Amino acid sequence: MSTLEIKGLRAEVAGKEILQGIDLVVKSGEVHAIMGPNGAGKSTLSAVIMGKPGYKVLAGSVTLDGVDMLALPTWERAIAGLHLVMQYPTEVPGVHADQVMAEALTARHRGTEGMAARITQEALRINMDPELVTRALNVDLSGGEKKRNETMQLGVLEPKFAILDELDSGLDIDALRDCARRVEAATHESNLGVLAITHYVRLFEELKPDVVHIMVSGRIVASGGAELADQLEIDGYAAFV
């Protein structure tokens, strides 16, 4: 059992404070949804957790089983067990997913024996063309292919916690179902903890949240069960803004 704990996290981008004190505790196997209107700071939260350049932490902590993640470079956070599924996965010309998986597994001292079969298995599980892993990362891929590729990597790397930054944006309903179902399965199969950032409740048709947090203006203003998301669907964010 692992714990991802975010305490009093404040961060700025380009001199503007975006996160104004975030507190969250996610345990293995749990799915926490973070919902909120545009500009609430949801994507900033995912970027700060993973250490993306350009974001400055002003206060607070992010720990994984007590280990200070903010003190580690990005790649070591990933090795420690964090995995970011990006909203807009970056195009990396000439670099193939299987090469990246090989280096990522090597850095984890997990070896690459059987990797190709594992990648194929993960790809087929989410109806992704396994050939895509030998093409340039995210170059000329459809939105669905990009998110399937992200989800395949999550399946192969088996992190402790996944941060899904709008897994549900820019892809078709079939791809969303395949990806969300795979993440949900990982919460049972490998006890994956999930922080799912989203605008829409449709993600929850396959990925069942244990806790829903509403984030507005860099703060979490309400937390509750799945019913909170249902209420949002009816009333919108107006009640929280």
Added chain:
Amino acid sequence: MNATPAIVMPSTDEEIWRYSRIAELDMSAYKHGHLRTETVGADSVRVTESLAGIVMTSNPDIFAELNGANADVISLRIPKGVVVEGAIHIVHHLEADGVVAYPRLVIDAEENSEVTVIETFISNDNIHSLVVPVLEVRTGKSARVSYLTINQLGLNTWQIGHQQSAGHRDSTTRIATVALGGDYARMRTEVRLVEQGASAQQVALYFAGGTQMHDFRTLQIHEAPRTHSDLLFKGAVRDTARSVYTGLIHIKPNAAHSQAFQTNRNLTLSEGAWAESVPNLEIETNEVKCSHASTVGSVDEEQKFYLESRGVPPEIAERLIVFGFFNEVIDRLPKFADVEMLRTAVNHKLNPENEVAS
């Protein structure tokens, strides 16, 4: 000794030599010498007569002139309709210290013939010599010539070279370069499309480290209608290395309906490294399609973050990105090129400490 007695050296005041290290060159430091050359696969097409001058009818500079006066010429004539199987490999070893060598390769591909030639230049790091190579390619009507030059010269060897090709009706000429070696390595490479429907493709991968400098001057000269040229040069510099790319697309008045493309991209991998890119267009007719693009920049932060967020260490992420950057060129090298050897050589450039260990 038959070197030209009075040599007037060019200077960096001339645009074509701008940014170059020509001012450092002292020709009197070198005596005339020769390369040790191995040729494989050329027996059926090598001719004893010299074909020098079939394309390069005038000398673009003093170095071409010196080559013309002193050249060790290899002449290949591919007879009409003949397709040469596999590749012809020419490997030049520069083994003498303090010499200047003038190799010249002339390829005359007659109508509807096909040939691939791979020419490699090798010297050790302790060889303080100069090589002045010239390449001439005449690609006859409907002929196909693929040529790759590989610069694996040592870190104290200089190169000042020239390539010139002439593409005749409906011919295809591919000139590829992989440049990893040399202290100062310059190449002036000119494709001329002299008859209707001729096509040329130029690609280059260059990577300089330490205090190396690579200097490329490219020309795509369209002299006939409906001709096509496409150039992709990709370079990287690290440490305090430098690179210069200047390219010209010249569409002459009678070259209507021609297409010409030119792309030069450069990665600067260290603070002290420097790359310059100067693309130029000169278009003297309407109804043409031309484009040029050039970039100089460091490894993309977003790309690095993406790979690092998967758990890839920064130096490996950078290596993957550089390899990815060069892949586009490697994919376009002629078949029969030893791509794995070239990838290994690029890897050594990225990790020089491994080079010492191996």
